[in-house]
Amino acid sequence: MEIVIAPAADLSHRAADAIVSLYRTNPQAVLGLATGSSPLGIYDAVAERFQSGDVTFAAGQAFTLDEYVGLETGHPESYREVIIRDLVSKVDLPLEALHTPDGTAGDLSAASQVYDASIAAAGGVDIQILGVGTDGHIAFNEPGSSLASRTRIKTLTERTRSDNSRFFNGDITQVPTHCLTQGIGTILEARHIVLIATGKGKADAVAQFVEGPVTASCPASVLQLHPHVTILVDDDAASKLARRDYYVYTYDRKPDWQGL
Numbered sequence: 001m002e003i004v005i006a007p008a009a010d011l012s013h014r015a016a017d018a019i020v021s022l023y024r025t026n027p028q029a030v031l032g033l034a035t036g037s038s039p040l041g042i043y044d045a046v047a048e049r050f051q052s053g054d055v056t057f058a059a060g061q062a063f064t065l066d067e068y069v070g071l072e073t074g075h076p077e078s079y080r081e082v083i084i085r086d087l088v089s090k091v092d093l094p095l096e097a098l099h100t101p102d103g104t105a106g107d108l109s110a111a112s113q114v115y116d117a118s119i120a121a122a123g124g125v126d127i128q129i130l131g132v133g134t135d136g137h138i139a140f141n142e143p144g145s146s147l148a149s150r151t152r153i154k155t156l157t158e159r160t161r162s163d164n165s166r167f168f169n170g171d172i173t174q175v176p177t178h179c180l181t182q183g184i185g186t187i188l189e190a191r192h193i194v195l196i197a198t199g200k201g202k203a204d205a206v207a208q209f210v211e212g213p214v215t216a217s218c219p220a221s222v223l224q225l226h227p228h229v230t231i232l233v234d235d236d237a238a239s240k241l242a243r244r245d246y247y248v249y250t251y252d253r254k255p256d257w258q259g260l
């Protein structure tokens with residue numbers, strides 16, 4: 001894994017650069033999008049680049065990681081609506097090119113298989129943006145998830161529901177108990193994974209998944225096995241890394257660094 005420690009705004013611009021370069025090389029590229037607050041700076045930076053005419057997503061496709069089960073279509077906190085609000089509405093990606101797991105499906109298992117098949121049919125994800133939960137989860141793969149898992153229904157932990165209750169008027173009882181999520185095996189098929197984590201609240205999770213053992217108890221740790229992963233962290237999120245100095249790839253300390 002390459003670990004980049006820099007101020008949050010720099011991190012967002014680095015990730016946006018990678019996305020813009022990808023689309024300039026391949027206008028039909030496939031983006032993997034994460035919800036949550038961590039990637040918001042990246043999406044704002046991407047939207048700015050689009051507005052200044054640097055990039056188009058008109059021929060692209062995007063797949064989100066996960067979706068709550070039980071929120072009606074169009075619910076403002078459904079991840080489909082969130083990602084439309086945070087990114088898709090600000091660029092020219094056609095809405096029909098935005099794919100999200102169908103958390104309203106009658107047969108959730110079939111919907112999960114259809115989702116994995118649609119990612120494969122699109123040729124796989126070129127750049128996957130990821131956040132990480134305070135317990136080390138990626139997408140909604142909570143601790144204990146199979147490291148080879150595919151898209152499926154999962155039960156959310158109390159901790160994740162509590163973390164996410166801020167989007168539901170601070171009321172955990174309004175947070176769904178289940179979700180559909182890309183599996184860890186699905187996520188690992190992306191060709192380049194870019195995980196962003198900022199703030200002290202992520203420091204323990206970052207230290208565990210970067211420097212701890214690869215274990216289903218900390219799902220993000222499986223990223224250690226992927227051939228092309230970039231971890232973008234600010235000083236706070238990096239604060240518990242033991243080998244912190246080794247990882248510091250800031251512009252001034254590693255001026256020849258070529259980007260993500």
Ligand code: GLP
Pocket residue numbers: 034035036037038039065066130131132133134138139140160164
């Ligand atoms: C949710 C999402 C994850 C996200 C995590 C962290 O559980 N399913 O994809 O990474 O929250 O969110 P945040 O970036 O808001 O801390």
